[in-house]
Amino acid sequence: MNANQTRQAAIAAIATNDAVASQFDYTQQPTSSVWGDNVFSVAEMAERLPKNVYRSLKKTIADGGTLDLTVADAVAEAMKTWAIERGATHYAHVFYPLTGLTAEKHDSFFDPDTSGGTISGFEGKTLIQGEPDGSSFPSGGIRQTFEARGYTIWDVTSPAYIMENPNGATLCIPTAFVSWTGEALDKKTPVLRSMQALNEQAQRVLRFFDTAGAFVSSTAGAEQEYFLVDKRFYYSRPDLMASGRTLFGAPPPKGQEFDDHYFGAIHDRVLACMFDVERELFKLGIPAKTRHNEVAPGQYELAPVFEFSNIATDHQQLIMTTLRKVAEKYGLICLMHEKPFAGVNGSGKHLNYSMGSSIAGNLFDPGDTPAENAQFLVFCSAMIQSVFRWSKLLRAAVASASNDHRLGANEAPPAILSIFLGDELTQAIEAIATGSPVTAKQDTLSVGVDVLPPIPKHSGDRNRTSPMAFTGNRFEFRAVGSSMSIAGPLVVLNTIMAESLSEFADKLEASGASSVGEVGSVVESIVKDVWTGCSAVVFNGDGYSDNWHAEAEKRGLPNLKTAADALPQIKAPEAVELFKKFSVLSEREVHSRYDVYAEQYIASVNVESNLVVEMVRTLIFPAAVRYQGELAQSLANLKAIGIEPDHKTVDKITDLIKNIQDVTEGLETLKAKEAEITDVEEHCTFVKDEILPVMLTIREYVDTLEGYVADDLWPLPTYQEMLYIR
Numbered sequence: 001m002n003a004n005q006t007r008q009a010a011i012a013a014i015a016t017n018d019a020v021a022s023q024f025d026y027t028q029q030p031t032s033s034v035w036g037d038n039v040f041s042v043a044e045m046a047e048r049l050p051k052n053v054y055r056s057l058k059k060t061i062a063d064g065g066t067l068d069l070t071v072a073d074a075v076a077e078a079m080k081t082w083a084i085e086r087g088a089t090h091y092a093h094v095f096y097p098l099t100g101l102t103a104e105k106h107d108s109f110f111d112p113d114t115s116g117g118t119i120s121g122f123e124g125k126t127l128i129q130g131e132p133d134g135s136s137f138p139s140g141g142i143r144q145t146f147e148a149r150g151y152t153i154w155d156v157t158s159p160a161y162i163m164e165n166p167n168g169a170t171l172c173i174p175t176a177f178v179s180w181t182g183e184a185l186d187k188k189t190p191v192l193r194s195m196q197a198l199n200e201q202a203q204r205v206l207r208f209f210d211t212a213g214a215f216v217s218s219t220a221g222a223e224q225e226y227f228l229v230d231k232r233f234y235y236s237r238p239d240l241m242a243s244g245r246t247l248f249g250a251p252p253p254k255g256q257e258f259d260d261h262y263f264g265a266i267h268d269r270v271l272a273c274m275f276d277v278e279r280e281l282f283k284l285g286i287p288a289k290t291r292h293n294e295v296a297p298g299q300y301e302l303a304p305v306f307e308f309s310n311i312a313t314d315h316q317q318l319i320m321t322t323l324r325k326v327a328e329k330y331g332l333i334c335l336m337h338e339k340p341f342a343g344v345n346g347s348g349k350h351l352n353y354s355m356g357s358s359i360a361g362n363l364f365d366p367g368d369t370p371a372e373n374a375q376f377l378v379f380c381s382a383m384i385q386s387v388f389r390w391s392k393l394l395r396a397a398v399a400s401a402s403n404d405h406r407l408g409a410n411e412a413p414p415a416i417l418s419i420f421l422g423d424e425l426t427q428a429i430e431a432i433a434t435g436s437p438v439t440a441k442q443d444t445l446s447v448g449v450d451v452l453p454p455i456p457k458h459s460g461d462r463n464r465t466s467p468m469a470f471t472g473n474r475f476e477f478r479a480v481g482s483s484m485s486i487a488g489p490l491v492v493l494n495t496i497m498a499e500s501l502s503e504f505a506d507k508l509e510a511s512g513a514s515s516v517g518e519v520g521s522v523v524e525s526i527v528k529d530v531w532t533g534c535s536a537v538v539f540n541g542d543g544y545s546d547n548w549h550a551e552a553e554k555r556g557l558p559n560l561k562t563a564a565d566a567l568p569q570i571k572a573p574e575a576v577e578l579f580k581k582f583s584v585l586s587e588r589e590v591h592s593r594y595d596v597y598a599e600q601y602i603a604s605v606n607v608e609s610n611l612v613v614e615m616v617r618t619l620i621f622p623a624a625v626r627y628q629g630e631l632a633q634s635l636a637n638l639k640a641i642g643i644e645p646d647h648k649t650v651d652k653i654t655d656l657i658k659n660i661q662d663v664t665e666g667l668e669t670l671k672a673k674e675a676e677i678t679d680v681e682e683h684c685t686f687v688k689d690e691i692l693p694v695m696l697t698i699r700e701y702v703d704t705l706e707g708y709v710a711d712d713l714w715p716l717p718t719y720q721e722m723l724y725i726r
Helices: 003-015 042-048 051-063 069-085 124-128 188-209 238-243 268-283 309-329 370-389 391-397 423-434 487-511 520-537 546-555 563-571 573-581 587-640 648-674 680-706 719-724
Strands: 088-094 106-108 110-112 118-120 150-154 161-165 168-179 217-230 288-293 299-304 332-335 349-357 468-470 475-477
Touching: 042 051, 042 069, 051 069, 069 088, 069 124, 069 168, 124 150, 168 188, 188 217, 188 309, 188 349, 188 370, 188 487, 217 309, 217 487, 217 719, 238 587, 268 288, 268 299, 268 309, 268 332, 299 309, 309 332, 309 487, 349 487, 370 391, 370 423, 370 468, 370 487, 370 520, 391 487, 391 563, 423 520, 487 520, 487 573, 563 573, 563 587, 563 680, 573 587, 587 648, 587 680, 648 680
Parallel strands: 088 168
Antiparallel strands: 088 106, 110 118, 150 168, 161 168, 217 299, 217 332, 217 349, 288 299, 349 475, 468 475
């Protein structure tokens, strides 16, 4: 069966699909009844652990304190018993290497005994620490390949859980992953460190508002966008399989111009998959809240409720894993690439970010008392200053080869970092900074200090074009890519907020104020200084407009358009100093991350450029030549019977074939030159400036050719088929 026959067979098979069969009897076991079934939750701990052990563990989880090692054996025994009761035969320390994916090594609970049987074993030291052979994970030079030792360390604040398989179950223990010298080799360790830094500095500020004491944690809720395509189309597209995006594909006659897919009725097959996904997530204690059709045809969204940052990071990885795994049960493939289809909306992972504690509440929520509103002003000002000062670093935190195709397009925020506050909140803060009067509105709340005007609560519309939009009680960081771990952006957000709060705490402490009633003038000074120095980053208009790019340049805001431009900001001296100051990353760890992410950028484009050459030679060129031959024969037949044929179509195809051949040969020449580059930063620039433009030129020729070659000869599933056939 040739490529075109495979494509036609896929269409025929989908067209004759039976109705989706129910996987479960929801009347007998509603999804709501399985919540947390596969989680070793606080409630499960309370039931199974001795009271003194439970209290010690609960204190560690609630306060972010050090784990009492004497309780580890009791916890391990209870966790093992619980897991085996649920069918588990193995346990795995789950961690998140710098690949951005999830890693795990499974070990059996059971060992042979001296009588020919087995005994189950799982001690406290095994729970707390594992030693996987992690030599092949990228480390950015922290260690050599022959240095295999790495340690996984239990994150006691993130609950263990069971992952089910039709043939068994595995106990999964969320962990950090470090080298034998203690350096972070993963995404999670810096998240935990940055949360600790944020708590320390927030506590210094909150004691002036009588809200200190309880652990202050950043919280996150990341909206996951994704595409679903039939797996038969997927396996007919080498580019989708190897790179996650279509390197070729002409625009369909109908795209998203009618906006008829957005929030539309969900197709039965897709909805069945979504129900199944949510059921699995509920069993894992993941609070999936929202599902809907997104703007592009074939695109969808799943949004969870806020959780602590480290748990949200773990759960985001599980959400992506679950989406991929469950989709295949329904003959679908879940695409997480930021731009799998050119010309239609790509996928983001909008990171809703806030912070708070059981005493202070949500620190980005204007409150009901003067003290709460003064507190809000301090934390809101910290965000404004942080984004203004560290916009380049925030841009670097969302930089990747795949996200380059999305940022700045019609559905995504530009690469220029700005903050949307809404007109009313902007006017209120500006009034404080300038000493101008402000008109109180019905939905505003008084700060109770003469110099501070009322603060609007939930004012203004939501700005979907802003990279960092205030939406009433949180900031929505919309530049994060759909395939990314949210760990990197959270590390940056936590750390830059810790820096701003540290500076504000210095001012509060130097003022001599001792209570909430004495901080009004200091708050006014903080707001005024931030607005005077940082207001250029506040923009409430249309971030998609060309005018904004010109305006941003006038304001001095950086515009790092590509990952090659942005990634060096990770290792900038000021960024290194920032991470060192708050003990989030050492200089060596910072540089290792730049090296890993830059190499991933290069490798991603290298895979795509190899695919372009392979697909042109083995799929596109043969199909075009066959059709060229058929046309030529038809023209010859016409001429033989005395009809002068029109050569326009065959001439056009001939020109396109020649152009594709010439540019593909040029790409191979460039790739040979690329192989000689040894400097990583220079290599990234070469890929951006030389390789990618040539790949785009080849694509333009191939996509044009698709509009001429007979449909029964075209070898690749088309956009129209992949986006619309369910």
